[in-house]
Amino acid sequence: MSSLCYTRRIRNLWAPVLASWHLKVTIPDRPVHQLKNLMTMAEDKPWALISEVTEQGFIKEVTDIIKQHFHIICLRDFLQNPQQHGPKIQAILMWNTYPAAEPSLLSSLPSLKVVANGGVGIDHLDVPYITSLGVKVANTPGVVSDATADMAMGLLLASARKIVEGHQIAVDPKTTSIPQSLMGVEVTGSTLGIIGLGHIGYKIAQRSKGFDMKILYHNRHRRSVEDEQSVGASYCENMDDLLRESDFVVLVVNLSPETKGLISHRELSLMKPTATLINVSRGLVVDQDALVKALRSGEIRAAALDVTHPEPLPRDHPLLSLPNVLITPHVGTYTYATTRRMVQCMVDNAVAAVNGQPVPNEVKLK
Secondary structure, X not given: OOHHHHHHHHHHHHHHHHHHOOOXXXXXXXXXXXXXXXXXXXXXXXXXXXXXXXXXXXXXXHHHHHHOOOEEEEHHHHHHOHHHHHHHEEEEEEEXXXXXXXXXXXXXXXXXXXXXXXXXXXXXXXXXXXXXXXXXXXXXXXXXXXXXXXXXXHHHHHHHOOHHHHHHHHHOOOOOOOOHHHOOOOOOOOEEEEEOOOHHHHHHHHHHHOOOOEEEEEOOOOOOHHHHHHHOXXXXXXXXXXXXXXXXXXXXXXXOOOOOOOEOXXXXXXXXXXOEEEEOOOHHHEOHXXXXXXXXXXXXXXXXXXXXXXXXXXXXXXXXXXXXXXXXXXXXXXXXXXXXXXXXXXXXXXXXXXXXOOOOOEOOOO
C-alpha cells in the first residue's frame, strides 16, 4: 500500500473519532509521520470542565477559542460518570458562576490545576479553600472594563432621560400625546460621584468627562495626581461628602465583607432627593430594603441597577414594581467582542496553570 493510500485510510478511521470530540479538524493528504504528529497533538490536549454551551452557558461563538487548547466536557455529561471523567479534568472554566466550585465537585477532580473564572468578581469562590487544594484561581480583569463602563453610562442616561418610559409611550397604540411626566434631568454639567475608581471606575470617569460632568470619587487609595488630572476627578476622602454633593452616584466596587451593605439607610439619607443611584458592582453592595424605602419616600430620585441580589429577583420583589427603578439582568459585559476577550483570557490563564507557568491573572490570597 502506498504512503498516500495509507494516509487516506488513517484519515477515514480518525474522522468519526475527531467528530466525537467536537473538533473541526480536516486531515489532508499528508505523509504518515505528519498525521501521527497531528493525532498526538489532539490526544495530548488537556480536558476542561464547563457548564454548558447554551444561552445560559458559553455561547457557541466562543467555543472555538476553548477547543484550540482543551477538550471540553459539559457538567451534565460529567455527572453521568464522574469516576471516569474526573481524573482527566485539569481546568474548570467557570461562566456565570458555573460549574460551582463546591467541595463535592472539587473532591472528584484529583488532577485539577486551575479554576478560571470569567469576570472580575470572585465573591462566589472560596479562594482560601480552593488554593489549599493546590489549585490556582484566576479571573479576567481589564478586559471587562470598557463594556461595563459603557453599561454604567447607558443606565445613567436611560434613567436620567427616561428612555425606557419614552419608548413604551412611543410604541403604545393608545398614545395620542406626549406626557409631561417624561421630563428628565440634565446630565451635562451635573456632578457624578464614583465609588471605586479602579479599572472600570476610571473608564466611567473618562466617559463622563465628555458630558462636562464634575467628577468626584472615593477609593480605598487615592489615585495619582496624573490620573486625577487626566479625567478631572477630585478625591473625597470621606464617602459622605461624595454622597451629599453628587447628582449621580455610581457603585463600582468589588464585593467583600467591607463593601457588603455599603449603601444602606444612612448613606441613602445623605444623598440629594434629586440624585440617582447606579450600581454595576454587586447586588449585595446595596441594602435593597433600604433602597426600596428611599425610592418610595422620595429620599432619592431614582435607581438604575445592572445587579441585584438574588439574580434574578423574585417576581414579586418590590423593586420590580417601582416606577423610578431601571433594572437590567447583570449584562454589563454582554457584548460579543468583550465575551471573546474574556474567554481568551480565561483560556490563557488555564493553559498557563496546566503547563506549570505563571498565571497572568492569578487571584492570590492577601
